[in-house]
């Protein structure tokens with residue numbers, strides 16, 4: 001599998017994707033930064049949405065893939081369903097909040113995104129593919145991404 005320069009992957013840093021995305025969005029207001037987060041990951045660093053709501057990055061879209069579980073490891077329940085993550089995002093002043101439960105709805109919600117901070121709660125079933133490989137060359141991934149980020 002090849003990894004693209006336009007993405008940075010943070011597999012060992014559960015909870016921090018949105019914090020990293022916020023930093024990138026503030027650093028580069030001319031680019032749209034899309035954060036793809038997990039439900040347990042977001043719950044692990046929930047204060048991040050308060051900071052995002054406070055900083056109001058118009059170019060940040062935060063997509064949470066919510067299977068209500070620690071899907072990649074134990075499949076233990078994350079309790080995200082009782083947290084109502086979409087309501088939390090609304091309460092901390094995300095400007096665009098959508099809840100979707102199909103690929104078509106997700107595509108539509110992404111296309112309709114105009115001004116952030118945006119939050120798309122994507123409810124999915126637990127299960128699916130488990131054979132994704134993880135990038136191990138993380139320093140290289142970071143260097144490639146930073147090169148792309150500076151050039152573009």
Ligand SMILES: Cc1ncc(C[n+]2csc(CCOP(=O)(O)OP(=O)(O)O)c2C)c(N)n1
Pocket residue numbers: 011012013014015037038039040041042065067069070071072073078
């Ligand atoms: C700081 C840290 N703690 C624990 C892990 C181990 N870990 C990897 S994936 C995962 C569960 C992630 O759940 P979620 O964010 O809901 O994503 P899903 O796997 O369900 O898509 C855990 C605990 C990690 N990568 N980093």
Ligand SMILES: [Mg+2]
Pocket residue numbers: 038039040065066067068069070071078
């Ligand atoms: Mg999950």
